[in-house]
Amino acid sequence: MKILPLHMLSDIDASEQDREPTDAELDAIDAEMPLIRAEVEELDVQISLMDRPVTELDARRLRRARRKVLATRRELTNQTRTVTEVGA
Secondary structure, eight states: OOOOOSSOGGGSOHHHHHOOOOHHHHHHHHHHHHHHHHHHHHHHHHHHTTTSOOOHHHHHHHHHHHHHHHHHHHHHHHHHHHHHHHHO
């Protein structure tokens, strides 16, 4: 199997690599920040459980973190859908 790069090095201009994010890109990141925080929190719980047996309290913490990720993802999706429908 041959792995191909996503972008050929000759296709990428040096100015594209060194540019700052646009306002639209920063706004998109800001809109997704609650999801990013929830995913980091879930990852923290998973990491804390790697080297020890899982207790009932740990299982609850993990379920709570997963539910938070799902709820945040659902909320973000619904906000995106609302904006898309209004703009269409």
